[in-house]
Amino acid sequence: MAKKKEVAVETTTQDGGENAIFNKETEGLSQGQIVLRRFVRHRGAMTSLFVIVGLMLFVFTALDQKIGPFKVPGWWHYNTEDLPELRSQGCKEGLVGCPTFSLRPKFLGGAGFGLGEHPFGQDDIGRDYFALVMRGAQRSVMVMFVIGIIGGTLGTIVGAISGFYRGWIDAVLMRFTDFIITIPAIIIGSVVGYHFGNLGVGFLAFYLGLFAWTGLSRLVRGEFLTLREREFVDAARVAGASNRRIIFKHILPNAVGVIIVSVTLLMSGAILLETALSYLGFGVVAPDVSLGLLISQYQDSFTTRPWLFWYPGLFIITIALSINFIGDGLRDAFDPRQRRRITKKDRESAKTVKKAGA
Amino acid sequence: MVAYIFRRLGILSVILFGSSFILYNLAAISGDPLEGLRTSTAPNAKQQILSLTRSLQLDVPPPLRYFLWLKGILGGFAGHIDFGKTRDAQLVSSAIATAIPTTIRLVFFATITAIVLGITIGIVTALRQYSRFDYAMTFVSFLMFSLPIFWVAVLLKEFLAIQFNNFLANPQIPVGWIIGLSAVSGVIWAAVISGDRKRVWQIFAVVAAGTAALLTLLSVTSWFIKPGLGPIVVFGISIGIAYGVTQLSTGLQNKAALRSAQAMAVIALVLYYPNQWLFDNHAGWLLILLQLLATIGIAFAVGLKFAKVDRAPTIRTAAITGGLIGVITLLDKFMQTWNPYMSTDAVNFRPIPTTGQVNPLLEPGNFWFTTLDILVHMILPTIALTLISFAGYIRYSRGTLLEVLNQDYIRTARAKGLNERTVIMRHAFRNTMIPLTTIMVVDFAGLIGGAIITERVFGWIGMGTLFNKAINTFDLNLLMAVFFITASLSVLANLVADLLYSALDPRIRAGKG
Numbered sequence: 001m002a003k004k005k006e007v008a009v010e011t012t013t014q015d016g017g018e019n020a021i022f023n024k025e026t027e028g029l030s031q032g033q034i035v036l037r038r039f040v041r042h043r044g045a046m047t048s049l050f051v052i053v054g055l056m057l058f059v060f061t062a063l064d065q066k067i068g069p070f071k072v073p074g075w076w077h078y079n080t081e082d083l084p085e086l087r088s089q090g091c092k093e094g095l096v097g098c099p100t101f102s103l104r105p106k107f108l109g110g111a112g113f114g115l116g117e118h119p120f121g122q123d124d125i126g127r128d129y130f131a132l133v134m135r136g137a138q139r140s141v142m143v144m145f146v147i148g149i150i151g152g153t154l155g156t157i158v159g160a161i162s163g164f165y166r167g168w169i170d171a172v173l174m175r176f177t178d179f180i181i182t183i184p185a186i187i188i189g190s191v192v193g194y195h196f197g198n199l200g201v202g203f204l205a206f207y208l209g210l211f212a213w214t215g216l217s218r219l220v221r222g223e224f225l226t227l228r229e230r231e232f233v234d235a236a237r238v239a240g241a242s243n244r245r246i247i248f249k250h251i252l253p254n255a256v257g258v259i260i261v262s263v264t265l266l267m268s269g270a271i272l273l274e275t276a277l278s279y280l281g282f283g284v285v286a287p288d289v290s291l292g293l294l295i296s297q298y299q300d301s302f303t304t305r306p307w308l309f310w311y312p313g314l315f316i317i318t319i320a321l322s323i324n325f326i327g328d329g330l331r332d333a334f335d336p337r338q339r340r341r342i343t344k345k346d347r348e349s350a351k352t353v354k355k356a357g358a
Numbered sequence: 359m360v361a362y363i364f365r366r367l368g369i370l371s372v373i374l375f376g377s378s379f380i381l382y383n384l385a386a387i388s389g390d391p392l393e394g395l396r397t398s399t400a401p402n403a404k405q406q407i408l409s410l411t412r413s414l415q416l417d418v419p420p421p422l423r424y425f426l427w428l429k430g431i432l433g434g435f436a437g438h439i440d441f442g443k444t445r446d447a448q449l450v451s452s453a454i455a456t457a458i459p460t461t462i463r464l465v466f467f468a469t470i471t472a473i474v475l476g477i478t479i480g481i482v483t484a485l486r487q488y489s490r491f492d493y494a495m496t497f498v499s500f501l502m503f504s505l506p507i508f509w510v511a512v513l514l515k516e517f518l519a520i521q522f523n524n525f526l527a528n529p530q531i532p533v534g535w536i537i538g539l540s541a542v543s544g545v546i547w548a549a550v551i552s553g554d555r556k557r558v559w560q561i562f563a564v565v566a567a568g569t570a571a572l573l574t575l576l577s578v579t580s581w582f583i584k585p586g587l588g589p590i591v592v593f594g595i596s597i598g599i600a601y602g603v604t605q606l607s608t609g610l611q612n613k614a615a616l617r618s619a620q621a622m623a624v625i626a627l628v629l630y631y632p633n634q635w636l637f638d639n640h641a642g643w644l645l646i647l648l649q650l651l652a653t654i655g656i657a658f659a660v661g662l663k664f665a666k667v668d669r670a671p672t673i674r675t676a677a678i679t680g681g682l683i684g685v686i687t688l689l690d691k692f693m694q695t696w697n698p699y700m701s702t703d704a705v706n707f708r709p710i711p712t713t714g715q716v717n718p719l720l721e722p723g724n725f726w727f728t729t730l731d732i733l734v735h736m737i738l739p740t741i742a743l744t745l746i747s748f749a750g751y752i753r754y755s756r757g758t759l760l761e762v763l764n765q766d767y768i769r770t771a772r773a774k775g776l777n778e779r780t781v782i783m784r785h786a787f788r789n790t791m792i793p794l795t796t797i798m799v800v801d802f803a804g805l806i807g808g809a810i811i812t813e814r815v816f817g818w819i820g821m822g823t824l825f826n827k828a829i830n831t832f833d834l835n836l837l838m839a840v841f842f843i844t845a846s847l848s849v850l851a852n853l854v855a856d857l858l859y860s861a862l863d864p865r866i867r868a869g870k871g
Contacts, residue, residue, distance in 0.1 A: 044496075179377050180379040182848065185383075186829060187381060187384055187385055190389070194388045195387070268504065276506065279508050280811065280814070303520075314508065317509075318507055319500060321503075324500040
């Protein structure tokens with residue numbers, strides 16, 4: 001009998017121990033700190049964060065950039081406009097412009113570890129493909145951020161207003177959202193393209209952003225609809241807070257998790273959208289370069305010159321994959337119900353702490 | 359409820375009216391359909407301009423022309439819908455009528471495969487949360503999310519079509535491949551079934567050895583040139599299906615269900631040769647439909663025979679088993695058709711095509727040849743679309759199931775002593791399907807819009823191609839027709855999804871809030 005009781009006590013302390021581990025971890029931390037901690041612990045998300053930051057530094061410093069009147073030189077010795085001669089040495093029979101990038105050391109019969117003159121090879125007319133891919137990646141990253149910022153802002157504003165005020169404002173805004181959803185962005189693109197010519201990649205990103213906010217606004221609206229009924233909003237209202245203050249100081253900080261997560265997903269979708277549009281000829285058009293455009297230009301040369309196809313694709317995948325993982329990490333970090341799996345190590349350390357305390 | 363539906367429909371038509379009006383005018387100012395002709399030096403250019411202007415009513419300004427177009431559409435209520443004419447003076451409705459079946463053929467199977475695969479994998483990952491399999495599948499689904507479809511398409515064309523066709527010239531699987539594939543399948547199954555370390559290694563060994571033996575057998579017998587299952591293998595698979603379906607549907611302890619499922623397998627074996635005779639002499643979709651009805655009828659009879667009480671689950675089990683066995687039987691027939699099909703001049707031993715919907719050189723007449731031809735043309739696009747879209751289902755079903763498993767009613771179900779199968783299949787899975795169903799409805803409606811890029815990469819002429827063509831040639835009527843169909847379907851699907859949600863989940867009321 002006594003033994004049974006002991007077992008029961010043991011299990012309750014174990015259950016309590018599990019909670020204690022979590023409580024111990026979050027003791028004395030602000031919400032932001034807890035979220036940050038959870039995010040840092042997400043291995044995939046942290047790796048992706050390093051990859052994407054490193055990749056952006058690598059990509060944006062590679063080529064000469066014009067910032068206003070100043071020209072910042074890049075570290076790569078070619079630019080997209082340069083036309084070096086097509087080289088054929090070291091290539092297979094009948095091929096020119098093959099990549100010089102090699103990982104096989106000399107003693108194994110390779111060219112030795114190194115980038116060489118044209119690490120990603122050359123295109124049809126001899127332009128350095130590394131420079132082209134770098135430019136394309138710059139475009140893609142830029143489009144991604146512009147769409148993320150514009151779409152995120154618009155979606156948050158529309159969703160917040162309609163969720164907070166409800167009534168006819170909500171009805172009008174939500175019907176407007178439905179209306180935007182039905183209009184295909186490609187049409188707008190071709191109208192603009194026809195009347196104003198090619199306005200460049202910045203404008204493309206801008207108008208895509210104007211159409212990308214619909215999903216986010218529905219999400220934010222739902223979040224606002226639930227949050228505005230909560231006690232802390234009533235408390236703020238009783239204390240005399242204005243609507244503006246309630247929205248920005250009380251509700252928005254609680255909805256920020258949902259917003260950030262869906263903006264990251266919006267951004268990873270934006271990269272694919274840009275590549276898809278460019279592939280169809282409605283996005284970035286030559287002579288400008290984008291990753292989607294490069295793939296569509298050289299998809300037929302896959303059997304003969306596969307490097308023209310591989311590298312832009314690898315860059316698209318790397319960027320989109322990293323953003324997706326960061327989004328996943330953020331989702332886990334912001335989810336209050338999310339509980340990390342308790343490892344043996346946690347239990348051990350919790351036990352030792354308890355023993356030390358006793 | 360009825361009032362709610364009508365109110366929603368009213369709002370929908372206002373939205374559709376507004377967006378179609380704006381789109382019509384935007385598209386009208388996006389380009390000049392006569393531009394090519396104006397600069398043309400052809401002697402009859404002027405005449406062409408005149409006739410085109412008349413047939414497309416280009417002399418009416420776009421905002422007014424919209425109402426002419428709308429009049430044609432609203433004629434749909436009077437039984438005669440008129441989408442106008444295309445630039446080549448053809449009826450838009452006939453162009454649409456040929457495009458829709460193509461699009462449905464392209465995306466329907468891909469979506470079904472994506473849903474089945476995605477939900478299955480999603481559920482397994484949720485049940486094995488934080489396992490290696492879960493992590494691996496998370497990675498795979500994010501990778502799929504990040505793939506541009508045209509990039510995947512080119513890879514599939516090269517590695518699945520061209521290389522496989524090359525392989526068929528001498529269908530001996532290299533030893534390295536056999537070892538690699540066996541190891542991979544061993545790892546996957548070990549991860550899915552999981553258990554303690556010893557069990558994992560046992561599963562790995564059994565599966566890997568089995569795969570290696572199977573691949574060697576296929577390689578030695580040149581199975582890829584002359585495939586087929588034969589009655590014995592079909593029966594073996596049928597018995598496997600019988601056990602699997604029974605386990606999922608009612609649990610193996612339900613003897614009546616298990617018996618009737620086994621009976622279905624035996625009946626299929628008995629009917630194997632009669633079926634072959636029917637396939638050879640009365641081929642056609644009608645036959646397959648009749649066989650399906652017969653299968654359901656047999657399942658009914660078998661279920662009634664074996665179950666004395668609680669008959670519905672038994673009949674359901676028998677019917678599902680019978681349907682799956684039917685699919686295997688059909689597959690067997692297609693495998694037998696494979697070699698004669700490959701030997702035709704039109705195919706010439708390169709069966710997996712990289713583009714197109716059908717092989718134009720193939721002589722019509724043989725039902726099995728033409729159907730197999732359609733199927734092989736569907737392989738690559740279906741795989742590409744499935745790869746892209748099933749990741750979403752994995753993530754969604756995993757998340758939903760995890761949420762459901764945390765609910766109190768699951769704890770109650772476990773606490774009252776139900777076995778794990780009942781808890782998962784009856785309590786958790788059904789509730790997971792509620793939000794998934796609504797997503798599926800919206801997805802299916804979105805499919806009619808076609809997969810513009812997939813259609814282009816694989817050379818199919820469906821709705822996406824029409825849309826693309828209409829934009830590029832400023833073909834206003836065609837563009838508006840595609841838009842009108844896709845947009846109305848998508849807003850209707852949203853309405854259906856809302857109604858379905860409230861029908862499936864009594865906690866949610868449509869029409870409130």
